[in-house]
Amino acid sequence: MLRIFNTLKGKVEEFKPLKEGEVSMYVCGPTVYNYIHIGNARPAIFFDTVRRYLEYRGYNVKYVQNFTDVDDKMIKRANEEGITLKEVADKYIAAYFEDTAKVNLKEDGMLRPKATEHIGEMIKLIKTLIEKDFAYEVQGDVYFSVKNYNEKYGELSKQNTEDLQSGSRVDVNDIKRSPLDFALWKAAKEGEPSWGSPWGKGRPGWHIECSAMSNKYLGPTFDIHGGGQDLIFPHHENEIAQSKCATGGDFARYWIHNGYINVKGEKMSKSLGNFFLLREVLEKYEGKVVRFFVLSSHYRKPIDFSEDELNQAKAAVERIENSLMRVLEKMDERDSIGDHLAVESLAKALEESKTKFVAAMDEDFNTSQGIGSIFELIKEMNKFMDGTSLDAEGREVLTAASDFIKEAIIEVLGVDIKVEKKVGNMTSELVDFILEIRQNARVERNWALSDKIRDRLGDMGVKIKDGKDKTTWSI
Numbered sequence: 001m002l003r004i005f006n007t008l009k010g011k012v013e014e015f016k017p018l019k020e021g022e023v024s025m026y027v028c029g030p031t032v033y034n035y036i037h038i039g040n041a042r043p044a045i046f047f048d049t050v051r052r053y054l055e056y057r058g059y060n061v062k063y064v065q066n067f068t069d070v071d072d073k074m075i076k077r078a079n080e081e082g083i084t085l086k087e088v089a090d091k092y093i094a095a096y097f098e099d100t101a102k103v104n105l106k107e108d109g110m111l112r113p114k115a116t117e118h119i120g121e122m123i124k125l126i127k128t129l130i131e132k133d134f135a136y137e138v139q140g141d142v143y144f145s146v147k148n149y150n151e152k153y154g155e156l157s158k159q160n161t162e163d164l165q166s167g168s169r170v171d172v173n174d175i176k177r178s179p180l181d182f183a184l185w186k187a188a189k190e191g192e193p194s195w196g197s198p199w200g201k202g203r204p205g206w207h208i209e210c211s212a213m214s215n216k217y218l219g220p221t222f223d224i225h226g227g228g229q230d231l232i233f234p235h236h237e238n239e240i241a242q243s244k245c246a247t248g249g250d251f252a253r254y255w256i257h258n259g260y261i262n263v264k265g266e267k268m269s270k271s272l273g274n275f276f277l278l279r280e281v282l283e284k285y286e287g288k289v290v291r292f293f294v295l296s297s298h299y300r301k302p303i304d305f306s307e308d309e310l311n312q313a314k315a316a317v318e319r320i321e322n323s324l325m326r327v328l329e330k331m332d333e334r335d336s337i338g339d340h341l342a343v344e345s346l347a348k349a350l351e352e353s354k355t356k357f358v359a360a361m362d363e364d365f366n367t368s369q370g371i372g373s374i375f376e377l378i379k380e381m382n383k384f385m386d387g388t389s390l391d392a393e394g395r396e397v398l399t400a401a402s403d404f405i406k407e408a409i410i411e412v413l414g415v416d417i418k419v420e421k422k423v424g425n426m427t428s429e430l431v432d433f434i435l436e437i438r439q440n441a442r443v444e445r446n447w448a449l450s451d452k453i454r455d456r457l458g459d460m461g462v463k464i465k466d467g468k469d470k471t472t473w474s475i
Ligand SMILES: [Zn+2]
Pocket: 027, 028, 029, 210, 235, 239
C-alpha cells in the first residue's frame, strides 16, 4: 500500500488514485531565464523518480510539467541579452534538456506545455472568475479576490487569512482591494511583450499558468501536484483558490513538496548567490552520481550540498557497479560444485531486499531506505561470490539478484549505472586469444614466452591469475 505525505492534510495517508490503475500528476516546472542550479534539479529528479516508481507499481502515469516562459525575470533577461522573450525561452529550454538528460529524466510520454502557448486558456479561466465574482478588473489588471473565496484560503500553507492580512504590507499605490489579492492578469507596460485580452493588452500572472495548464491536460480534479516546498505559499495556495473557484473541481488531491538543497546550512538560491549550476556540477561528476546524491536523502529532508557528499555518492555508485561487474565475470567461470546453503541464503537475502525496497518506497517514497535495502543485498551477493563456485542453481539466483538490483537502481531510481565488462567484446576476445597462445607456451614449458605475455598484458592493465585448471583475467 502506497502512502504519501500530503501537505494539504499535514500527514501521511494512503494513496488512492481517482481512476484505478491511473495517476495524473502535475509538477511546477522551471522559469526558463537561466541555467538550472542543483536546487532546481532536486524536484526534477525526485518527481521523475515518483513517476518511475508509480509505473513500477503498475500505474499508468500521466505526467505534466510546465515551462514558465513569461514573467518578470524572463523579460528582464530578454532586455539584458537584447533578444526576444521567445529567444530567451528557446535558449534556456534547450539548456534545460541538455542538462537534465544527463541525470536521466524520463521524457517518454511526458507533457511539457509552455505558458505562452496557453494564454487563451488562461484568459478563459480569468473570465470565468470575474463572472463568478471571484475576480475584478482595475486599470487593465485583473485580481483574484481572496475575501470572496475566503474560508479555505491558507488551507495548504496552514495559515489563516487574518494572520496573512496583518503580515502583508499595504502599499498606498496599490490598486488592489485587499493586500492578499493577487494578479491574474497584468496590464502591459512599455516595452513588455503582451497579448490581447478583454481587459486590454497584457500578460498573465504566474499562478494562473499552472491552473490553466493542469486543467487543460488533467482536468479540474487530478491526483498529485508537486513542487518545491518554497512554492507552497503563495504559488500553490493561489493555484488552489483560483482553480477551485473557476472549475468547481477539487483541483489536486495529494500535494507533494520536496525540501531544499542547502549549502553550509543555508538554502541554495539564486537570490542568495550560493548556488551551483547543474551543468557546473556535471563537469566534475557524472549525471548518475548527481542523481544518486539527490535520491540518497528522503525527499522532504534538506540535503547538504558539498563535495564530500558528492564523493560519497560517487563511491556508492561505484560499489554497485563493481559488484554487478563481478557478477558478469563470475558468470564466465565454468560450472563447478556449488554450495546449496549459500545459494539458499542468497535467495533469502534477495526476497528480503525486494520486500524492503518496496516497503520503503511505499512509505512516502523513502528512496534513502530503499537504497539501503539494495546495499544489504549487494553485501550478501559479494559474500556469495567470494565463497562459492557456481552451479546451475547458484547461477540462477545470482542472476536474479543482479537483475533485481539493476531494475531497482536503473529503472526505478533512474540511476543510469553502467554494467558492462570494462572492455568491449573485441578486446575481450583478443585477450582470450592471447591467453590461449600463452597456454600453449606453458604446455610446451616455454616459461620465457609465458612470462613475457603475462608481463606485457600486465603493463597494459590486464591482470592474469593462473588458477588450478583455468587462467582468468581482469582489468
Ligand atoms: Zn505552478
